[in-house]
Amino acid sequence: MKKTFTINISGTVFHIEEDAYEILQKYLVNLKNHFGANEEGKEILSDIEARIAEIFTEKSDDEKKVVTIDWVNQVIETMGTPEDFAEEEGEEEEVYVTSPKRKRRLYRDPERRVLGGVSGGLGAYFNMDPVILRIIFVVLFFVTTGAALLAYIVLWIAVPKARTTAQRLEMRGEEATVKNIEKSIREEVNEVKKSYHKFKNSDTYAKGKKSMEGAGDVTYNVFKLILKVAVVIIGVILILSGFFGLLGMISSLAIGQSFVQGWPLVWGPEIHFPDFFNYFVEPGTVTFGMIAVGLLAGIPLLAMLYIGSKLVFRYKSNNTAIGLSMVGVWLIALVSLVVVSASQLGNFKDQGSAVISNTLPCDSCQTYTLDMAEDKYENYAELDWDLNNLKAVVVNGDEVILGKPKLDVEKSGGDSFVVSVKKSSRGRTRGEAREYASDIIYNYQVNDSTLLFDPWFLLEEDGKWRDQEVQITIKVPEGKAIHLSEEMIEIIYDIENVSNTWDGDMVGKTWEMKPEGLTMKELSESTEDRKELPENTEEL
Incomplete structure (x- = not known):
């Protein structure tokens, strides 16, 4: 008894003998190497695999039969190999004239549909223009008082849609071989490229592109203006907050009552800080602590005033040394206040x-x-x-x-x-x-x-x-x-x-x-x- 494998071809599971599996694998690898790894090649290979799965399913006849080497050879013979049609490239027209036509199968054509693709599929099956069939359906609708519409709906439901390239070939009565699948897909790709090229060179595309560019410029300018106004508003807020904050801090530290008390975004407590701290710490440390507090609060307020003025007046400055010095002084004040506070906490030991x-x-x-x-x-x-x-x-x-x-x-x-x-x-x-x-x-x-x-x-x-x-x-x-x-x-x-x-x-x-x-x-x-x-x- 031969060893078997379980494989998945185009979403369908099959049991296949070991020698048949090796031949099928070589065949698929050969096709992949021939068509390449680009999107077009992947689509061709996907349709070929779908056709192979369809052939195996037909041979299985809904029973759990094992795919044999004979089945694989028949598939290769039916579909053809890259070597077969590579030799016939110069005789392409003669091959298509003399090759026997495959029996047509009825599908709905999604590429030439108006509603469900029934007329397109019938046109391909009878080799007629779908427009003529649509006219016939309209005439019959009035002649049969609506019965033609019911027939159309029944066909829409009963007739499957041609989803794969192999099914579209069968719909036109062509053999679903590797060569025909490749040709059909390449024709579809070329048709899409021509349609896109034609649209790109049309006046409609040029006018639309110009309109989009104009709309983009307007949107950019509007957002740019809004951003500038927002920056100015933020700058004004920072200037006012920094200025009145400094006044409030100085008045609170010096005279014990801020004359900007109650104003938003500013320093405004009604506390005489020297006397307030005298209730907690030793008299000798109050002055030092007040200086440290003033620096800790004053330097950020000065930075707000400076940043706000730059946002409003848009002047350039490269005073990096001044900025670093202010940061250094602020850190020194912070460390000093922490040290003094730690020493005063000893009073609560x-x-x-x-x-x-x-x-x-x-x-x-x-x-x-x-x-x-x-x-x-x-x-x-x-x-x-x-x-x-x-x-x-x-x-x-x-x-x-x-x-x-x-x-x-x-x-x-x-x-x-x-x-x-x-x-x-x-x-x-x-x-x-x-x-x-x-x-x-x-x-x-x-x-x-x-x-x-x-x-x-x-x-x-x-x-x-x-x-x-x-x-x-x-x-x-x-x-x-x-x-x-x-x-x-x-x-x-x-x-x-x-x-x-x-x-x-x-x-x-x-x-x-x-x-x-x-x-x-x-x-x-x-x-x-x-x-x-x-x-x-x-x-x-």
Whole structure:
């Protein structure tokens, strides 16, 4: 039993014997070498392969038969070899006259179609002009009251379209040999070239080309004009931004208020930067830091002004040295500011705290009311900055730094109410941090059964910001209660309670300390427990 292979010819799979495969492969390689690897040669070879697949399919008769060497030899004999028709080049006319015509097959001709190519295919089959057949169809349409149209549609559906060169040859009654396939394809290529050459030399092509060139020139000029206008607009924006940005920066650094504040695309904060930095860094570094900040912000603004002027006025300059120098100065300022900032960050290295606890004098009090004292700084002018609950106000010409305390409630270990004030701060060392914490000023008052808490804590005069905080803790004995006034919402912070009530919902209510934790009392109970006590006012 001979060895077989599975091959794919023009999209159709065949089983072929080994010796037949070798002969077929040599035949196809020979054809490929003859026609070349250009597009025209590839098209010829593709149509030849399609014809070979068609012949093999006809011989297989829809059964899974193996392609034998006899089939391959018959295909080669039918199709011919390049050597066969190369010898007949000088006798081409005689060969076509004497060669027997192949029986015609009916196809639809896609190359001469108006609708479906039925008339073109019938014209090729009967060797008639398709125009005559179209006239006949039109006449029959009226004579048969539309039956001719139905016949045309049936032919359109039933008759296959001549897709390959071999099918087009069969449609004209010519043998689908290698030579005829080559001739047909070359004729089609030449026809296309002639049609293109004729169109290229026509007046229509010349006028169309001239119109396209004109339209292209107009489009180019319009886009060029739009680009120029856009460049000028961008340049004007850069000039205005750079100019007013420089004015805003200089006025902010020098006098502490930018007169271009609120303008778009410019520097305009109302901050006196020297005083602002004095709150954070040592006095000796403020001037140096301001120079570095001015260079870091000013050099890009100058670059914007320079680039904008070049875009608007289109002058040429080769001041590369100046540009590189500005970049170098900017980098030096950046490195210097980073070094100074890193050294100042050492002021926040360690943390320290100071705790002051006081037991409230009234042992018989069952409920204390927690309320806010009067805000003494409410009507003073504030400086335009706010950092971590800190703000600065001007009191009689002096700047005072204020901070917001935080209040929490815990269970007491004894039978008395205790107020614990924890002041914390940061510093280069733990001792320095404790010293900063001890300098924090905070007061509260005891008035009968009412605790009045100041809404702000103060830093000492000329004090520096070191992340200062004040944490107030009210320690409530078990069985006793506190009442939170509405104003306490300003300073209470995450008070734990049995019902997990949010801080904003705790105010205006009375809360009793029970074994399980802080519990809200009913209104009737809380009213009973709040008694009038003798006056006993003390400021701590």
